[in-house]
Amino acid sequence: MFGQSMVSFAALSGPTHVLESANPAFFATIGEDRVRMGAPVAEWMPELAGQGFIDLLDQVYRTGEPYIGRGARVVLGTGAQAREGFFDFIYEPRRDSTGNVIGIRSIGVETTQVKQAQRLMAEHRALLEQIARQAPLSEVLDGMARSIETIAPQEVLASVLLADSDGAHLRHGAAPSLPDFYNQAIDGIATGEGVGSCGTAAHRREPVIAADIATDPFWADFRDLAEQAGLAACWSMPILARDGALLGTFAMYHRSPRTPQDTDLGLIQIFANTAALAIERHHIEQEKAAAEARAQAAHDALAKAMQAEKKLRAEAEQRAAAAAELNAQMRAAAAAQAGAQRPEHCQLGGSRGCAQPAEIKVADSWGDAAWGCTNHVEEALLNVRSVFIASEELGGLTAYRNR
Numbered sequence: 003m004f005g006q007s008m009v010s011f012a013a014l015s016g017p018t019h020v021l022e023s024a025n026p027a028f029f030a031t032i033g034e035d036r037v038r039m040g041a042p043v044a045e046w047m048p049e050l051a052g053q054g055f056i057d058l059l060d061q062v063y064r065t066g067e068p069y070i071g072r073g074a075r076v077v078l079g080t081g082a083q084a085r086e087g088f089f090d091f092i093y094e095p096r097r098d099s100t101g102n103v104i105g106i107r108s109i110g111v112e113t114t115q116v117k118q119a120q121r122l123m124a125e126h127r128a129l130l131e132q133i134a135r136q137a138p139l140s141e142v143l144d145g146m147a148r149s150i151e152t153i154a155p156q157e158v159l160a161s162v163l164l165a166d167s168d169g170a171h172l173r174h175g176a177a178p179s180l181p182d183f184y185n186q187a188i189d190g191i192a193t194g195e196g197v198g199s200c201g202t203a204a205h206r207r208e209p210v211i212a213a214d215i216a217t218d219p220f221w222a223d224f225r226d227l228a229e230q231a232g233l234a235a236c237w238s239m240p241i242l243a244r245d246g247a248l249l250g251t252f253a254m255y256h257r258s259p260r261t262p263q264d265t266d267l268g269l270i271q272i273f274a275n276t277a278a279l280a281i282e283r284h285h286i287e288q289e290k291a292a293a294e295a296r297a298q299a300a301h302d303a304l305a306k307a308m309q310a311e312k313k314l315r316a317e318a319e320q321r322a323a324a325a326a327e328l329n330a331q332m333r334a335a336a337a338a339q340a341g342a343q344r345p346e347h348c349q350l351g352g353s354r355g356c357a358q359p360a361e362i363k364v365a366d367s368w369g370d371a372a373w374g375c376t377n378h379v380e381e382a383l384l385n386v387r388s389v390f391i392a393s394e395e396l397g398g399l400t401a402y403r404n405r
């Protein structure tokens with residue numbers, strides 16, 4: 003039963019902590035091929051020394067006091083094989099019949115998944131807060147991509163593509179870790195069967211898993227591009243609105259061929275849902291802004307029309323007032339000149355002549371004078387420069403010289 007448990011167990015002996023026995027969970031956790039029975043721990047797990055764990059073993063062996071570690075971070079393995087893990091563990095002394103410490107019993111439980119779930123919740127909450135305070139969409143999606151890259155235990159490159167309004171094409175959304183040439187080549191791809199994982203997922207409205215891009219039929223047209231970018235697997239999930247409309251795709255790329263576990267798909271689904279929230283929110287904001295802009299434009303147009311009308315009315319009123327004043331002046335002049343000598347008919351009718359009686363005398367600054375009917379006088383006053391209504395007192399320069 004102990005062998006089946008996820009609790010890893012190891013018995014170490016002597017001051018150099020030689021491995022005496024261990025359960026299968028210990029082998030599975032540390033790595034089957036690395037563990038060496040009968041050899042000191044530091045020899046086959048050299049990474050422990052730099053992280054303080056050999057010191058801890060030495061301390062327990064020396065003092066006989068057990069050590070309890072909670073949520074301790076351990077980097078297991080070295081180089082490309084290194085992985086981060088979190089453990090609750092106990093180092094307790096093993097004693098002989100007389101009470102002398104002869105070794106250490108190590109009991110550990112890996113809590114990496116718990117730790118990951120906690121991180122996921124924290125990242126997720128931060129994203130929701132970002133969405134709630136209406137951060138720009140690109141910022142939210144970028145943050146989301148970086149979150150999943152941080153949380154995922156293996157190297158993962160996240161990508162969000164956004165569907166255009168007719169759902170026929172996918173545009174670059176966020177992919178902070180994918181190379182620019184790759185993002186540029188993908189930007190604007192059509193949705194459809196066989197257009198990589200994302201184009202196909204968008205078209206099918208369901209997840210599309212390419213565990214090995216090198217052999218995946220959906221990737222036939224993009225294989226070289228993916229190889230150039232060092233991408234070996236791509237799991238894509240459609241991002242759907244509440245009404246089922248396509249909003250985009252969320253994808254996780256890997257450097258080596260990989261098939262997702264249920265937990266991976268769960269993680270992708272959570273982020274696809276979060277992305278849907280952010281994108282829908284963004285669309286609502288955009289529509290609101292567009293409606294506000296339309297309302298503002300209509301308001302501006304109305305204000306402009308009202309202003310133009312007001313101006314026209316003011317001008318019409320001005321013209322009417324000027325015409326009334328001119329009429330009054332002409333009536334007064336006609337009355338004043340009633341007794342003066344005058345021709346019988348209007349002299350301002352041009353070559354055709356005018357049969358109306360001569361009523362008002364006008365003159366200009368050069369000394370010419372003429373009698374006209376009210377209509378022709380008004381026309382002359384309005385159209386001929388320097389014409390004014392003459393009065394009998396007006397003597398001109400001759401009168402001035404003879405003063």
Ligand SMILES: [Zn+2]
Pocket residue numbers: 348349350351356357358374375376377378
């Ligand atoms: Zn006339």
